Amino acid sequence: MGRGSVRCCPNTFRRSGISSTCVMRKTKMEQSKKKKCLIRFEPSGLKVEVPAGTVLLEAARKAGVYLTSVCGGDGYCGKCKVIIDEGQFQSRPTTLLTQDELREDVVLACQTKVLSDVTVTVPKFHTLETSQILMDSDAHRFSELAGDVRAGLFEFDPLVRKINVEMSAPTVHDHTADHERLYLGIREQIDAPIMQTGFRILQNLPQVLQDSDYKVTVTIGRRGETTEVIEVEKGDHHAKNYAVAVDLGTTTVVAHLMDLTNATTIDTEATYNSQINFGEDYIRRIIYAEENNAFDEMQNRIVHDVNNLIVTLAARQKIDLQDITTVICAGNTAMAHFLLNLDPRRIRREPYIASASFVPPIRAAEAGIQINKRGLLYCLPGVAAYIGSDIVAGVLTTRIYTKKGISLFADIGTNGEVVLGNRDWLVCASSSAGPAFEGSGVKHGMRAGAGAIEKLTIHGDGSVEYKTIGETHPVGICGSGLLDTLAGLFTNGIIDRNGQFQANGQSGVTEGEEGMQFRLVPAENGHHEVVITQADIDNLVRSKAGVFAAIRVLMDSTQTKLEDIETIYLAGGFGNFLNVRQAVTIGMLPDLEAEKIQFVGNTSIAGAKTVLLSREALRTAEQIATSMTYFDLMSHTGYMEEFVRASFLPHTDLSLFPSVKSTQEHKSTRA
């Protein structure tokens, strides 16, 4: 990594297992137990002072440096890798680092205590820029999905508006009081049969009206059927009304800055969810919060992330935070609970319930979100503990609730949420098969960021072609690359229908440290190799089986046949180079023609934006959330059977995958 620091501790010593600890000596040698240590993180330059003995993962949290951590600090996921450039530290031995990594002074942050001032390099795969790419691509590629309002599908009627109200001043012939005069002025312009005014606004109103000669800008927000006067300002400021739509992802938080006067997206920004340090999936974060009574901390994290995004967008666009009147969020149920500090504990406990699926609009400041101090925070409605508002947003965005024919919507992330239905009915379920397709639980799995293989072809001779995000040297594999890998290994017979490597000595299959593996990219020029292991494949198969089993349960429950499904919409973090056909090949999605399967990107934020811009869309989202029938797979007797049947490539029942069957037969014949 060429930072020229002195590295003196032989890696073999750390790997030996002889002692349980290893004291690394860098530039300073003195013993340090109680003293304060300054920890500097590169390349961000963020610093934090912590007591000697502090675990590096904890120091990173305090510094606001985001480190990936699937296991939440238990030392078994091996994701929180950082490089020690300088300083003393103490690391517990682990089998999760390769010899190469040990040579490069890579450590697991959760297993390393600092003993002196330390400088740490955070590898790129932890950093923000990676998701930036995906988010930007999304914004361009799927901009039309946010255009429901602009396309006239919903009436343009933002949840919060600023209107210029010019009233005539009172006279001896017109004694109407200020408050009622204002209401009359508002009602001349908008439909607002039920209105509310906060007490402080009411108290200030007379002065504002007199100072302005009864020419004011009124900010009005909709709370259900009630219209609230949020602010009354002197003069005409109605052209400055901005909002931020947020997709509260478990991994990534994406924010779009909107101009509410003309329904345009001005700018976009994303960041990693800084709760990641407490666990990569939200179940683990709930456990962490319970065990450490860290619900407040969990809220602070996500609120901090949202605030950072808002401030970044506002600063870049030179917009006053006071002119941001609205924040709207979509996300899974757990994230919504964390954001609002609503008790999330029963999400992970039978009978698996949410504290609230419909969260009323609140003052954004009440949740700690720093926009206009009386601005509103809206959360899209969800359905259940495992079907959040992101899924409702997906249904809204794909418009499957308007169609005569049956559609399938699937969001493959940490969970695989699926919705089946049409304009008459909607059913949904969530499979908890794990986040393998997000790169978690996969040796070289990673998020769709710089250096991630996002497209990959395995040829018959075992040679591999690939494309990485950012066109850099490959660092790992993201979701779409993993899908291609699994499909490639299967279609080329490198793994069998059980997902097991064939013992026939195919090219590229080697015996690695953890058993059989397939080398996708060889080590070269100091870059490590990229492989896929048997354990990785098992994880990926479990994930895809979970999704398909969930789809089968919904199809069976509604007596929907394969040919009844007109379109499959695939949402989520698969990235831009998803080969939807491969999703059929491995048996994740039903066997439909490729042209009937659409990758629709981040429908969560698209739906949030649509609702932000139209009360009618919010009402529609509420109707969708209310009308969706939720199947709890954990208590569903048929689910486990379907899961077992789906734990083959593509499935135990090949008749469900006629196109795959014919390819396989074709190959068999050819062979």
Place this chain on the structure above:
Amino acid sequence: MGRGSVRCCPNTFRRSGISSTCVMRKTKMEQSKKKKCLIRFEPSGLKVEVPAGTVLLEAARKAGVYLTSVCGGDGYCGKCKVIIDEGQFQSRPTTLLTQDELREDVVLACQTKVLSDVTVTVPKFHTLETSQILMDSDAHRFSELAGDVRAGLFEFDPLVRKINVEMSAPTVHDHTADHERLYLGIREQIDAPIMQTGFRILQNLPQVLQDSDYKVTVTIGRRGETTEVIEVEKGDHHAKNYAVAVDLGTTTVVAHLMDLTNATTIDTEATYNSQINFGEDYIRRIIYAEENNAFDEMQNRIVHDVNNLIVTLAARQKIDLQDITTVICAGNTAMAHFLLNLDPRRIRREPYIASASFVPPIRAAEAGIQINKRGLLYCLPGVAAYIGSDIVAGVLTTRIYTKKGISLFADIGTNGEVVLGNRDWLVCASSSAGPAFEGSGVKHGMRAGAGAIEKLTIHGDGSVEYKTIGETHPVGICGSGLLDTLAGLFTNGIIDRNGQFQANGQSGVTEGEEGMQFRLVPAENGHHEVVITQADIDNLVRSKAGVFAAIRVLMDSTQTKLEDIETIYLAGGFGNFLNVRQAVTIGMLPDLEAEKIQFVGNTSIAGAKTVLLSREALRTAEQIATSMTYFDLMSHTGYMEEFVRASFLPHTDLSLFPSVKSTQEHKSTRA
């Protein structure tokens, strides 16, 4: 008064006018400029420490002792009389104290500075017990007027309710989130299409539901068409739901404690409005607040009064303040503005407008009212700066808005507000003729309290029969007594139609210090005499002329003839022994048969109670307030002419008062 203090300063010295100040020496003689003085008020025993030189009226304010003061401290009303028992003070000379009073060490509190520790006796006419009597009588006499709800005229549907909600706990087959489960439970019992929940309530909800096994008491409040979940408590407490209805009078604040579960009045209490020290009428208080930037202080006063009443009622009835969920107020527009600290300044300035006539429900705590911390404060809607919610309450209570025939409603207090109308139309106006009938501006005028002459007959020989409140020796005359006096003087020819004492040497008419006067009660046994002076009569005639002129303007504007009026309802502080016939005799009210004139007491609090108990009544009150057409008499060209015409007894145009005319003619004939 028998308190045995040393009184050494000759009164003549104070009255001489030789020096502008008079140093009284009591038990202590040392000079005192900067030192602190302890002021003790008897009989309450309330104390306050103030710097030497503090004006006694100000010291009384600080001590929470209520002293009447019409002029607000300018030294010309002569109402803030107190007796110095002990201590040094400095008093400016005044002509407003009699020789007897000077002998008894009576001073005007606003014209007296304290120079040492001082003990002061506050005469009874300042004290609370007086209004207690009237308020209690009212409560009994007019209880049926608060019974609109109990009588079934309005549906029983209190603005704030507690309901016992027992939900089934979530199961694997019923995943409904806590928040939605609660809404379903509420909606099983009440009609609440539009609901809101505060963020803190929502955050606490999961714990409360789990702790209670989903059996809770929900407090719900109505904010217009929106139903708010105010509180959710473990267990069943629905039987403990109390409210306080308040009549915010300029002089007296009356509170009724209500049980919202069964629509009964549990207890009543009243106090003087402690703003009285800042001026007896609200215009003067607005001026005081403006000049001294004392709007906060003005709010604190009235809020303190309301809180005192609430605490007194709750303590007496052993009710927890947390179980009082609602406060509802009716009162004139200025009082409502003071209570909420809404800018009242334009009430007294052309074009005379209110900051708000319709005040939305607010959290009572926001105004400083100490009930359940999330309890609601409702204010009945008003019409204009000079037609407050007390008048709307009067229309609601008398039900003139439901009648085919035309009714006249008049509330004679500091202002004389009049409403004319029927089920099709309502017009209203307010005459600012002054509070003479409340005893202000009348030498021996006083409030309807202990010792007040409330009924009086003057016989042909000039002898007088009277009845005092509390059957005590007469101290002064209250409104009904003043009405009787004016009518008696007129019908007996002691004053002429111009209201002037006749110069024919009638019995009882004497030359007093301030000109001609009539002695109602002679001085005896140490009690001072009670007289009515020419100036008093002039004030009373102006007051009645203002009221009648207002009525004439409304009648003319609506082409209502005398015979069209079916009933006159007379509300306000006239007390229990009002002879309504006398109000016709002097030309205050139109010449209707006595049986068509009803005294209806405190319709302000009666209306507040009705609204408290029925959302339907609130909607009706809002409709009344909206539909009433307000006539601004100050900009009305015909009003002054009517006022001049009405400034005779009974009127310049005797044909308007046929019954009075015939009596007069009969007497003339007899004479």
